């Protein structure tokens with residue numbers, strides 16, 4: 402490609418709402434252009450990176466025996482009614498109507514479509530297993546699209562769906578997909594972790610996420626400092642340790658704590674370690690059937706509530722914040738809520754870590770009062786509706802559930818998610834096959850997603866500096882940028898053309914920067930756009946020298962013009 406003819410432009414300024422590196426550089430580098438919130442055009446450079454990623458994914462999925470299909474982007478709403486997701490999916494599902502008033506959705510995911518494709522066609526266990534995948538558009542009307550390609554509304558996903566006759570066979574495919582995903586992300590040159598993940602409302606027996614490690618990630622992941630334990634904070638657990646309170650109280654006593662509402666205030670006022678205090682977090686739970694209620698969650702004062710765990714503990718779809726007025730309306734005393742003597746109509750959940758805990762300070766459910774010396778040994782005190790669940794967020798320094806060593810928290814970007822679905826879609830959609838005994842059974846399914854467009858941005862988050870992108874070689878749009886110092890100097894242009902032909906013929910994707918521009922902007926573009934290697938054909942050519950630069954290491958080599966091809970090949974392949 403000759404840059405003078407290439408539809409690529411770079412910008413000095415990033416848009417104001419661009420706060421993360423990938424968003425800024427992908428726009429400034431001429432990879433993407435925003436069309437509307439969370440919707441982007443891909444320019445030639447962006448399309449090239451996308452195609453490179455797509456090719457790696459396709460190669461590895463095909464090798465694993467999956468078959469590529471392309472499901473329609475516009476899907477009948479009826480299918481979504483069959484599984485009940487028409488209601489459950491909420492506002493992220495974009496519903497549309499055609500001229501005949503028939504309802505459709507823009508696919509945010511394709512379980513329904515693929516079950517519909519397979520049912521009635523695959524009839525016998527002999528036709529199983531099958532794994533069908535596509536690399537296609539998705540639309541989710543995200544509440545807060547942000548960070549460019551990291552959280553779009555329209556985005557590209559690789560989604561695969563597998564069908565099995567037995568659970569064992571699903572397990573085999575799930576493991577195969579995990580290995581396949583590892584190969585894909587390794588080939589892309591990314592640093593990532595596979596973590597245990599939440600299976601959410603779908604339930605299911607297994608789910609793993611693939612997290613690209615980056616400070617800008619929206620997910621907190623818990624990793625062990627010693628062993629291979631890694632989990633999304635949404636499901637992470639910790640080893641239980643029970644510290645003993647050195648302060649012993651003879652009897653439970655109510656203490657006057659005027660205006661001391663927060664854990665810090667109360668503990669400081671009473672001179673106690675917050676570990677021995679109970680924090681109350683009240684939320685409004687929203688359930689699938691539309692019911693809403695206020696639920697109180699109790700965790701140790703040093704812990705915080707993990708909302709996904711909390712949601713799963715009570716089977717809620719969502720947890721929302723509540724105002725003081727709403728709390729008062731149901732008889733709760735904001736700032737002084739405790740597990741003893743709660744209004745009887747209030748559902749509450751106590752964190753597992755507090756099971757059997759003693760010598761605690763908690764709210765007295767009475768304005769300006771706390772209870773001291775409370776213990777949770779005697780559940781009768783609380784009433785028999787008490788439920789204990791693991792609802793606290795694992796924090797830095799907690800101990801690994803596997804080996805007992807300290808845990809660390811890092812940030813990750815979710816680029817892949819694999820899931821054992823079981824029969825949650827096949828059953829309601831009546832998609833069955835005949836087993837060995839001629840009995841009709843619902844398909845046992847798995848699903849496997851990769852955020853293809855999110856991967857572009859994730860690669861940039863992990864590989865950039867203050868000047869721009871530093872593409873991993875496997876996915877770079879061009880591997881080599883030949884900069885002609887002065888295109889009016891015929892010998893420079895001629896030399897660059899010959900090198901360009903030679904590299905291109907050797908299969909190295911090369912761009913020839915033959916624009917009639919000064920050297921400064923050309924080198925700045927090389928750094929911003931992020932090609933792995935550049936060759937500068939400039940003034941020194943008359944002494945038989947050209948310069949070769951490595952974008953990643955910053956190394957500069959002055960090489961003899963006769964060996965420049967070899968030098969470039971060495972850098973490209975190392």
Ligand code: ATP
Nearest residue numbers: 550551552553556558815816817818850851852855
């Ligand atoms: P998230 O938790 O980030 O919202 P999700 O759990 O809803 O993602 P899945 O339904 O598992 O996502 O979709 C599979 C993959 O698609 C994700 O692992 C992610 O890489 C990608 N993805 C999901 N939502 C978006 C989005 N809004 N923009 C870009 N990629 C996305």
Ligand code: MG
Nearest residue numbers: 610815817818
């Ligand atoms: Mg997910």
